Amino acid sequence: MKLAAATTLRTLCSASMLLLLAACASDAQKISAINAVNQGFRVEYEKLLAEKGTRLFKASRGDAFVAMRVALAELGMHTEQQDMTLGHLAVAAAAPLPLTDEEWRSASQVDLPLLQRLIEPHVGVAASFVQFEPQGLDVVINAAFLDAPGGTEVSLTVRLRERAPPRSGWPRREYVSPRVLTLGLEKIFATFERELKAGPQR
Amino acid sequence: MRRGDANAAAQMLAPLAAAGAARAQALLGRAQEARPSGQQNDFEAYVWYGIAARNGQAGAQSQRERVGAKLQPAEIRQADQIIERWKPRAEPAPSTSNDRTAP
Numbered sequence: 001m002k003l004a005a006a007t008t009l010r011t012l013c014s015a016s017m018l019l020l021l022a023a024c025a026s027d028a029q030k031i032s033a034i035n036a037v038n039q040g041f042r043v044e045y046e047k048l049l050a051e052k053g054t055r056l057f058k059a060s061r062g063d064a065f066v067a068m069r070v071a072l073a074e075l076g077m078h079t080e081q082q083d084m085t086l087g088h089l090a091v092a093a094a095a096p097l098p099l100t101d102e103e104w105r106s107a108s109q110v111d112l113p114l115l116q117r118l119i120e121p122h123v124g125v126a127a128s129f130v131q132f133e134p135q136g137l138d139v140v141i142n143a144a145f146l147d148a149p150g151g152t153e154v155s156l157t158v159r160l161r162e163r164a165p166p167r168s169g170w171p172r173r174e175y176v177s178p179r180v181l182t183l184g185l186e187k188i189f190a191t192f193e194r195e196l197k198a199g200p201q202r
Numbered sequence: 203m204r205r206g207d208a209n210a211a212a213q214m215l216a217p218l219a220a221a222g223a224a225r226a227q228a229l230l231g232r233a234q235e236a237r238p239s240g241q242q243n244d245f246e247a248y249v250w251y252g253i254a255a256r257n258g259q260a261g262a263q264s265q266r267e268r269v270g271a272k273l274q275p276a277e278i279r280q281a282d283q284i285i286e287r288w289k290p291r292a293e294p295a296p297s298t299s300n301d302r303t304a305p
Contacts, residue, residue: 042274042275045274045276046275046276049276053276080243081234081243081245081246083216083246085220085291086246086249086284086288087284088245088246088249088284090243090245090246142245142277142280144280144281144283144284146283146284146287147287155280155283157274157276157277157280159274159277174274175274
């Protein structure tokens with residue numbers, strides 16, 4: 001019992017220390033740091049989307065659309081906008097969805113050194129204490145469905161949208177981190193393929 | 203356009219826009235932008251402005267560029283592909299663009 005209390009106290013102290021140290025950076029420093037993060041993550045994001053963001057499926061556009069809508073709903077995302085005529089679907093949910101807490105945590109740990117490396121030139125030692133904060137963020141996904149020879153081309157893009165300001169007072173980033181993006185795309189396409197195979201969609 | 207009217211306007215405009223009416227397409231872009239906060243869809247606004255511009259609607263191109271400044275480069279590429287391949291429906295059909303019901 002004492003051990004648990006001591007651990008909790010230590011965790012709280014560490015968290016307070018992190019917030020204090022992170023708060024030491026000036027607003028201007030934080031903004032330039034987040035700009036650097038967005039720029040760095042954007043480079044990785046563009047690279048990853050080019051590799052893994054678009055796939056061709058042997059299915060009609062209508063079937064692909066419905067299967068993706070069901071797959072994203074299964075992953076906890078709610079539909080914000082859908083237009084089958086355009087071939088566009090927009091979904092959103094509170095982060096870390098469509099990943100689980102555990103998936104987000106482990107993926108974020110992989111990306112943490114990159115985050116800290118990007119902000120270190122702007123905030124100095126405070127960079128070592130910065131963590132990812134999924135709280136108060138929505139993950140917004142746009143899916144596009146285009147007729148293509150042999151089936152339908154499905155492309156995904158992902159952005160972060162602020163719902164509530166973060167506790168740390170740091171400005172929000174817009175781009176998801178690389179490992180989180182990779183894991184998210186793999187999970188969505190895998191669920192989509194399962195759903196497509198399970199058809200019929202309509 | 204008042205924000206409260208945007209959803210109703212979008213529903214009314216969608217069949218006309220889908221049938222190829224350039225003016226309705228530009229207005230639908232505007233309705234997408236004017237939706238209440240949290241439901242705003244700059245992506246679809248960009249797409250409809252783009253389709254309207256392709257169909258010769260005056261002013262649509264500048265609106266497309268303005269909204270495009272809020273999108274990621276990857277989203278712009280994605281939206282541009284939709285614009286390029288878009289074809290008008292033979293007959294107006296009921297729109298699903300504002301259906302927020304999950305399956």
